[in-house]
Amino acid sequence: MTGLQSEPAFLEVACAVIVRQGKLLLAQRASNGLWELPGGKAEPGESLPECLTRELQEELAVTVKVGPLMLTQEGLTPEGLPLRLHAFACRLNGQSPQALEHRALIWLAGDEAAKLSLCSTDRALLERLKSTGDLDNSAHGW
Numbered sequence: 001m002t003g004l005q006s007e008p009a010f011l012e013v014a015c016a017v018i019v020r021q022g023k024l025l026l027a028q029r030a031s032n033g034l035w036e037l038p039g040g041k042a043e044p045g046e047s048l049p050e051c052l053t054r055e056l057q058e059e060l061a062v063t064v065k066v067g068p069l070m071l072t073q074e075g076l077t078p079e080g081l082p083l084r085l086h087a088f089a090c091r092l093n094g095q096s097p098q099a100l101e102h103r104a105l106i107w108l109a110g111d112e113a114a115k116l117s118l119c120s121t122d123r124a125l126l127e128r129l130k131s132t133g134d135l136d137n138s139a140h141g142w
């Protein structure tokens, strides 16, 4: 026993901040009913924007325009694994997302979103975005 502890291996997850008419798109996980930003885990060799483009095609049947990284939030997954959640501003350009893998989709203002049963890392991320005003600006900030 060396007593040394290795760094926790973070799950790297890219997620989309999609705002339409002041409302944010949230998705309900089929497995546990918690609400999250759509997206998913990066595969080996895949960049985070590439991951997000692929995940949103698979989950929502849309081809998004991925914009800038807004922020990265560290936390835990609902299963308790260390997570780095990378939020990108994205545009749908008029496409209508479909819940191909989620239980449901919803468009909500930031204050309403906070009342949902959110994944804990998403709650922290959304609080930070709201406090900087980036949630309001994300639709037209790039």
Ligand SMILES: Nc1nc2c([nH]c(=O)n2[C@H]2C[C@H](O)[C@@H](COP(=O)(O)OP(=O)(O)OP(=O)(O)O)O2)c(=O)[nH]1
Pocket: 011, 013, 014, 015, 036, 037, 038, 039, 040, 041, 076, 077, 078, 079, 083, 085, 119, 120, 121, 122
């Ligand atoms: N997509 C997404 N996942 C999140 C968010 N917040 C959060 O804690 N997570 C967690 C849930 C999962 O444990 C993990 C992302 O996994 P995932 O969506 O790629 O896929 P999954 O585990 O459901 O399934 P799979 O891809 O292995 O089939 O990160 C979020 O906002 N979006």
